[in-house]
Amino acid sequence: MCLTVPAEVLEVHGTRATVSSRGWTRVVDTRQVPVRPGDFVLVLGGVALMQVDRDAAEDMLAAWDEVETTDA
Numbered sequence: 001m002c003l004t005v006p007a008e009v010l011e012v013h014g015t016r017a018t019v020s021s022r023g024w025t026r027v028v029d030t031r032q033v034p035v036r037p038g039d040f041v042l043v044l045g046g047v048a049l050m051q052v053d054r055d056a057a058e059d060m061l062a063a064w065d066e067v068e069t070t071d072a
Helices: 054-069
Strands: 006-013 016-021 024-029 040-044 047-052
Touching: 006 024, 006 054, 016 040, 024 040, 024 047, 040 054, 047 054
Parallel strands: none
Antiparallel strands: 006 016, 006 040, 016 024, 040 047
């Protein structure tokens, strides 16, 4: 199983975009998903797989925060 977190699109350059999430920034391939700055996408292996709306992205990020602060 693969897990990913939402990343916000900062800049778009053709079929590539700079995205940022949880302290990291990367350039990813966006050929599968049309994006604009401010959009949120799920990224796996350097490829934007799907777009998610802001509310869903914020819910997912909050869940990741909760997982990371829970003692195992």
